Amino acid sequence: MANETLSKAKEAKNDEFYTQFHDIEREVEVYLEYDPNVFRGKTVLLPCDDPEWSNFTRYFAQNFERLGLKKLISTSYAVESKKIKEWQPTLFETESPYFDADKSRTNGKIFVLDEDINGDGRFNINDLQWSYLEGDGDFRSAEVKALRDEADIIVTNPPFSLFREFLAWIVEAEKKFLVIGSMNAITYKEIFPLIMDNKLWLGNGFQSGNAYFRIIGEANYANGVYDESTGLVKFRNCCWMTNLDHGRRHQPLQLMTMADNLKFSKHKEIKGRASYDHYDNYDAIDVPYTDAIPSDYEGVMGVPVSFLDKYCPEQFEIIGITKTWFGFADKTYPEQIQVGKDGRRSKVTKLNDGATIKHSEVPEGETYYIVNGQIFSQVYARVLIRKKQ
Numbered sequence: 001m002a003n004e005t006l007s008k009a010k011e012a013k014n015d016e017f018y019t020q021f022h023d024i025e026r027e028v029e030v031y032l033e034y035d036p037n038v039f040r041g042k043t044v045l046l047p048c049d050d051p052e053w054s055n056f057t058r059y060f061a062q063n064f065e066r067l068g069l070k071k072l073i074s075t076s077y078a079v080e081s082k083k084i085k086e087w088q089p090t091l092f093e094t095e096s097p098y099f100d101a102d103k104s105r106t107n108g109k110i111f112v113l114d115e116d117i118n119g120d121g122r123f124n125i126n127d128l129q130w131s132y133l134e135g136d137g138d139f140r141s142a143e144v145k146a147l148r149d150e151a152d153i154i155v156t157n158p159p160f161s162l163f164r165e166f167l168a169w170i171v172e173a174e175k176k177f178l179v180i181g182s183m184n185a186i187t188y189k190e191i192f193p194l195i196m197d198n199k200l201w202l203g204n205g206f207q208s209g210n211a212y213f214r215i216i217g218e219a220n221y222a223n224g225v226y227d228e229s230t231g232l233v234k235f236r237n238c239c240w241m242t243n244l245d246h247g248r249r250h251q252p253l254q255l256m257t258m259a260d261n262l263k264f265s266k267h268k269e270i271k272g273r274a275s276y277d278h279y280d281n282y283d284a285i286d287v288p289y290t291d292a293i294p295s296d297y298e299g300v301m302g303v304p305v306s307f308l309d310k311y312c313p314e315q316f317e318i319i320g321i322t323k324t325w326f327g328f329a330d331k332t333y334p335e336q337i338q339v340g341k342d343g344r345r346s347k348v349t350k351l352n353d354g355a356t357i358k359h360s361e362v363p364e365g366e367t368y369y370i371v372n373g374q375i376f377s378q379v380y381a382r383v384l385i386r387k388k389q
């Protein structure tokens, strides 16, 4: 349900989800634990922020000294460009000598912290200086691009609807980054190759996989997503994506051998079987659960996309992904008859879109495909991995 809401939000171009302070704090601590100097002497840019101080700005300004930052820059997107109807500037803005009623709606803002403005001997949130940007703060503008080029590390929760473009914007400038995105984005053909090349990986993540965001405007969500008492929405499939290193990424998964899995697995699809399924159109076995990866299998294995949350590059290498770009299958099937769970039959060619399993009898409760009298099913998107030698 929550995933559905996220994609609805995407369609509606509703990008106004605001990140909570403790989620930022919890995530950043993981990188500091691994390397206490990760931010030392660095310029951090927080683009795509709120018209007012965001929690990203608050966190990095409050921790400026502890992190050893050289400079903090945050930029926001103009209220008018966001298409927010009911927006009132805060006293912070209206009482400032820089306030301009027109620019307040049409221009983005920039906040900078790099000197001890009030001379109290500390660098903190009280030393943030702000002004209007020349334009609306679009991350694609020349103005914000120049800030990107100046920065060492880019941190934000970018607009979901522009996620591909935003990531490409970071990658083309070869910057370090820590951003929030949807797990669905992992399978995009622009993003998965970065994962394969160890240029992007998952961060620590939200507590128990639940990401809560503050919203503004109408709370038009399915049951269980919006909580009126907190004013927060909950999404299940959000993650942090980064190229900053953290410790969990180097902890190998504790796994059983294939023989032990087949004997003792807690999953009924594995326990008691003679072997793992082998794909019909690619030389790999299907492993439907990350904790069922056999520790002693030397060949290629298709594992769920959620494996990436546990991926340790010293333990496994990633070879590809099925479904979205299974361009390297060993076989192409002619037109198939798809038989749905309700028994409905239709002619399709989609068996070629992913990894397939050949069955000796009709699989129970599953959609299946008939090709030249033979029966096949298709598995969900799988990441293809192999044990590191």
Ligand SMILES: C[S@@+](CC[C@H](N)C(=O)[O-])C[C@H]1O[C@@H](n2cnc3c(N)ncnc32)[C@H](O)[C@@H]1O
Pocket (backbone or CB within 6 Å): 015, 016, 017, 018, 019, 020, 047, 048, 049, 050, 054, 055, 056, 076, 077, 082, 137, 138, 139, 140, 156, 157, 158, 159, 160, 162
């Ligand atoms: C998911 S929200 C996150 C806001 C803030 N970073 C946070 O996490 O609290 C994304 C923000 O990006 C803004 N935005 C949308 N399109 C943008 C663009 N082209 N350039 C810059 N910001 C944009 C949205 O208005 C929204 O405020």
